[in-house]
Structures are given as structure tokens and as C-alpha cells.
Amino acid sequence: MKIFLAGASGALGRQLVPRLVDRGHQVVGMTRTPGKTALVRELGAEPVLVNGLDAAAVTAAVTAAQPDVVVNQMTELASIDMRHVDRSFAATNTLRTTGTDNLLAAARATGAARFVAQSYAGWPYARTDGPVKSEEDPLDSDPPAGYRETLDAIKYQEGVVTGSTAPAGVILRYGGFYGPHTSVSADGEIVEMVRKRRLPVVGGGTGVWSFIHIEDAATATVAAIERAEPGVYNVVDDDPAPVSTWLPALAAAAGAKPPMAVPRWIGRLAAGEAATVIMTEGRGAANTKARKELDWVLRYPSWRQGFPALFT
Numbered sequence: 001m002k003i004f005l006a007g008a009s010g011a012l013g014r015q016l017v018p019r020l021v022d023r024g025h026q027v028v029g030m031t032r033t034p035g036k037t038a039l040v041r042e043l044g045a046e047p048v049l050v051n052g053l054d055a056a057a058v059t060a061a062v063t064a065a066q067p068d069v070v071v072n073q074m075t076e077l078a079s080i081d082m083r084h085v086d087r088s089f090a091a092t093n094t095l096r097t098t099g100t101d102n103l104l105a106a107a108r109a110t111g112a113a114r115f116v117a118q119s120y121a122g123w124p125y126a127r128t129d130g131p132v133k134s135e136e137d138p139l140d141s142d143p144p145a146g147y148r149e150t151l152d153a154i155k156y157q158e159g160v161v162t163g164s165t166a167p168a169g170v171i172l173r174y175g176g177f178y179g180p181h182t183s184v185s186a187d188g189e190i191v192e193m194v195r196k197r198r199l200p201v202v203g204g205g206t207g208v209w210s211f212i213h214i215e216d217a218a219t220a221t222v223a224a225i226e227r228a229e230p231g232v233y234n235v236v237d238d239d240p241a242p243v244s245t246w247l248p249a250l251a252a253a254a255g256a257k258p259p260m261a262v263p264r265w266i267g268r269l270a271a272g273e274a275a276t277v278i279m280t281e282g283r284g285a286a287n288t289k290a291r292k293e294l295d296w297v298l299r300y301p302s303w304r305q306g307f308p309a310l311f312t
Contacts, residue, residue, distance in 0.1 A: 146274025
């Protein structure tokens with residue numbers, strides 16, 4: 001197939017392009033950064049330099065490519081400030097809204113058959129009932145102010161994509177990425193915080209998180225591009241776990257001291273309510289649908305194997 005991939009130079013794009021090319025697909029890789037066009041070409045794609053917020057340029061690029069599938073993996077996240085989650089995700093949220101609108105309109109105008117977009121599993125789910133959620137469970141209707149704008153952008157993107165019948169819309173709710181070029185890697189930002197003991201277990205660490213190795217995220221995305229039915233898929237590993245379990249394990253894998261433990265009220269003072277809610281009330285996600293419908297097999301079924309592999 002001919003595939004137009006927006007965000008081709010990002011952490012997931014770097015994994016996706018060579019896998020798609022190896023399977024015989026022709027990939028046009030969009031990046032907004034002039035210095036990354038050579039990387040996109042080295043990965044095996046035909047690079048196009050376009051800002052995803054420029055509707056006319058996006059339309060021109062997609063029209064020239066005439067793709068069968070359009071994939072939106074656009075993000076813009078230099079670092080995450082847990083005290084100001086919405087501020088950290090502001091640029092990405094614009095790409096999730098305006099950027100998605102631009103790509104979807106271009107895909108529709110050129111007759112693409114499928115549109116695949118990146119979303120997120122975990123804290124967007126409603127903080128009620130059980131600790132692990134399926135795609136059928138509702139998203140949070142009353143999030144804390146600190147990540148309300150980010151959740152609104154996710155809801156908007158998911159709504160316009162899954163509401164599309166031409167092209168057929170597919171949403172991939174990824175777990176927390178770890179692996180090369182992510183913040184959870186041997187030299188990543190989160191691991192550095194762990195090494196410096198700046199990421200504590202807050203309020204008992206009862207929030208449940210789901211992770212996915214970037215390579216497993218890529219193989220699921222290839223499967224979704226090739227054969228996913230319209231709808232939402234949780235792309236996570238088999239092992240959702242509370243912060244009190246995975247954070248000490250990450251520290252141990254990194255050769256760091258165990259994380260400190262702080263009461264919820266101290267966490268709220270230090271990092272804000274949004275971060276405290278994520279650490280204490282977040283929900284994990286189940287991958288049953290993705291594994292079955294996409295015939296997806298994970299290299300790292302659990303972060304318990306994946307985290308140590310980061311440091312070997």
C-alpha cells in the first residue's frame with residue numbers, strides 16, 4: 001500500500017517506517033523539522049517537509065502522495081512537567097485537534113481508505129470501578145484541572161476519527177512508551193528522574209499504569225494499518241501495574257536506589273493535583289481486543305522483561 005505517515009521522525013515513526021517498508025509498503029514520511037528529512041529518507045521513506053498545522057501544505061502533500069492509508073503520529077513534547085501537564089502537552093494537543101482535522105480532511109479529499117491516529121490509554125479512563133479498562137469503558141468525565149485540556153484534546157481527536165466513515169477511522173490508545181528515543185530509556189528523562197530520586201511513590205502508589213515497548217507499539221500499528229476494523233484499540237502490554245510495583249522495579253533495573261515514598265498531601269504540594277491523581281487513581285488498560293483482532297504478538301509481554309532490557 002501507499003502510506004502517508006505524519007510524524008515519521010518521532011520515536012514511533014522511527015520504528016514504523018522500516019517495518020512498513022520491509023513488508024512491501026511505500027511510505028511518504030512527513031516531518032516538520034528540516035534537519036530530520038535525511039533521517040526519514042535513511043529509514044526508507046520519501047520525506048516531505050510540512051507543518052501539520054498548515055492546512056494547505058498538508059493537503060498538497062497528501063494529494064501528491066495519493067495514499068491508501070494516512071497515519072497521524074504527530075507529537076511535540078520536549079519534556080513533561082507533571083505539575084503542569086496541560087502546559088507540557090499544549091503543542092501536542094493542537095496537533096491532536098487542528099493537526100488531525102487537517103490530515104483527516106486531506107485524507108478524505110484524496111480518497112484514502114483508512115485513517116489511523118495516536119491516542120493514549122491510562123489516566124484518560126474514568127476513575128471509577130475496576131483498575132483495568134477496556135475500550136468500551138468511558139473516559140473521565142470530571143478530570144482535575146491540570147490535565148483537563150489534554151483530555152479534551154484526546155476526546156476531540158478520538159471523536160472526529162472514529163466518527164469518520166470515509167476514510168475508516170482507527171484510534172490506537174497506546175500505553176506509556178518505553179524504549180529507544182522515549183523518556184523511559186537508558187538515558188531518558190524519566191529514568192534520570194528515577195536515578196536522582198525525584199520521582200517518588202505518592203500516596204501509596206495505588207494508581208495503575210499500562211506500558212508498551214516502542215517496538216511492540218510499532219508492530220501493533222503496522223497490523224492496524226494493514227487490517228484494523230474501524231474503532232478504538234488499547235495498545236498496551238499484558239501487565240497493568242500500580243505505581244508502587246513498577247516504579248521500584250524501574251529503579252532496580254536502572255541500578256538506582258529505591259524511590260522515596262511520600263504522603264498524598266506532600267505529592268499534591270510538590271507536583272500538583274493532576275500528577276497526584278495520576279499516581280494514585282489512574283487506571284490501566286486491557287489489550288484483549290488488539291491481541292485478538294490484530295493477531296498481535298508482543299516481544300515484551302510485560303515491562304518486567306522490558307525494563308531490564310533497556311539497560312543491557
